[in-house]
Each structure stands twice: as C-alpha cells, then as structure tokens.
Amino acid sequence: MEQKKRKIGIMGGTFDPIHIGHLVTAEAVRNEYGLDQVLFIPASSPPHKQNMDVTPAIHRYIMSVMATYSNPYFYVSTIEMERPGPSFTVDTILALMEQFGEQTELFFIMGADAVQELPTWNNVDRLLELCPIIAAARPGCSSAIDGIIQYFGSVGQNRIHRLVTPELEISSTDIRERVRTGHSVKYIVPDSVESYILKEGLYRE
Numbered sequence: 001m002e003q004k005k006r007k008i009g010i011m012g013g014t015f016d017p018i019h020i021g022h023l024v025t026a027e028a029v030r031n032e033y034g035l036d037q038v039l040f041i042p043a044s045s046p047p048h049k050q051n052m053d054v055t056p057a058i059h060r061y062i063m064s065v066m067a068t069y070s071n072p073y074f075y076v077s078t079i080e081m082e083r084p085g086p087s088f089t090v091d092t093i094l095a096l097m098e099q100f101g102e103q104t105e106l107f108f109i110m111g112a113d114a115v116q117e118l119p120t121w122n123n124v125d126r127l128l129e130l131c132p133i134i135a136a137a138r139p140g141c142s143s144a145i146d147g148i149i150q151y152f153g154s155v156g157q158n159r160i161h162r163l164v165t166p167e168l169e170i171s172s173t174d175i176r177e178r179v180r181t182g183h184s185v186k187y188i189v190p191d192s193v194e195s196y197i198l199k200e201g202l203y204r205e
C-alpha cells in the first residue's frame with residue numbers, strides 16, 4: 001500500500017520582524033491544504049534586499065521561534081541562515097527535498113506582493129517545477145495574481161494556486177517605522193515579539 005505523503009508548507013521571508021500577517025496567512029494555508037507542518041525560513045542575506053539594512057539573522061530567528069512556538073504545526077528552520085551567500089529559494093527547496101526525501105511534498109507559500117516579483121526570481125522555472133506555489137491573496141489582489149499566473153502560461157496554471165485570505169494591512173516595514181517613531185505595535189506582532197523588540201532596542205533608528 002502506498003504511504004500517504006507528508007505535506008510541508010514553506011514560508012520564506014526576511015521576518016524583520018515576523019508579524020500577525022505572516023502567521024494568519026500560514027495558518028490559513030495549513031488549514032486549507034491540510035499541511036502537516038509549516039516551516040518558516042528566515043533569509044540570511046535576502047537577494048532582493050542586498051543593499052538594505054537588515055537586522056542580524058539571530059534576532060529575526062529568535063522572534064520567529066517565539067511567534068510560532070504556540071502553534072504545534074509551526075517550525076522555524078535555520079537552513080538559509082547557515083548557508084553563506086545569497087539565499088535563493090530554489091536552492092533552499094532542493095536542499096529540503098533532499099533532507100525530507102520522497103515521502104514529503106513541499107508547498108511554497110507567498111503573499112501577493114512577493115508573487116508579483118516572481119518573474120525576477122533566480123531560476124523561477126525550476127522552482128515551479130520543484131514545488132507548487134500557494135499565492136495567498138486578499139480579495140482585492142486577485143487580478144494581480146491572475147496576471148502572474150498568465151505570465152507563466154500552462155506552468156503557471158498548474159503550479160501557482162491562489163488562496164483567498166483575510167485582509168491584513170500589515171508589513172514589517174510599517175512595524176519598523178512604528179517602533180522608530182514610538183508608536184505601539186501591540187496586536188500587530190505577538191506579545192513576545194513586541195517585548196523582544198523593546199528589550200533589545202530593535203528598530204529605534
């Protein structure tokens with residue numbers, strides 16, 4: 001009898017810091033696709049943010065662990081933090097496939113804004129071959145996602161799946177700006193993340 005495959009969702013990001021938008025999206029995809037696990041992977045040196053100031057990976061990792069700890073399905077991986085050089089998703093997926101083996105199916109989870117940048121990604125055709133992409137889109141963003149699906153033709157139709165998720169107008173950029181200007185981030189990030197940001201003095205300037 002064929003063994004049922006384990007399904008793992010992969011959520012890549014800078015997570016600077018991780019916030020409720022990431023968590024709600026990951027949980028919505030997990031629930032909808034019956035995933036056994038969601039793996040959050042903080043990038044070490046994000047290819048799209050090479051020249052921008054990114055908080056040291058260790059802080060982003062600790063915040064990610066604290067934010068996901070209470071969800072029994074959520075885990076954080078250090079795979080990109082441990083690999084030198086830019087973190088290309090396709091390399092991460094290949095490494096994870098080798099690590100997990102054939103009995104595991106991977107799904108790459110992205111928000112609508114990231115999906116729109118897909119055409120610029122390194123080796124994106126290979127990435128689409130390797131694992132399907134779940135594009136979490138708010139109701140208003142569907143047409144942008146449809147445009148990207150069309151851009152990739154039949155591969156896009158088969159490998160990019162749209163999932164309607166709640167409207168959460170939250171970004172790490174906004175959170176960093178709120179902290180810098182002394183505004184509250186309560187309920188936008190988990191309490192543990194808020195405490196950590198304040199204790200470590202992150203995003204003050």
Ligand code: ATP
Nearest residue numbers: 012013014015021025110111114168170171172173
């Ligand atoms: P920044 O503002 O620094 O770019 P961000 O909030 O976009 O941060 P990232 O770490 O860049 O967070 O994003 C990681 C992943 O989470 C991406 O796929 C992104 O599209 C998705 N994402 C970010 N914010 C949301 C949100 N509010 N709802 C759904 N998905 C989100």
Ligand code: MG
Nearest residue numbers: 113114171172
């Ligand atoms: Mg972003």
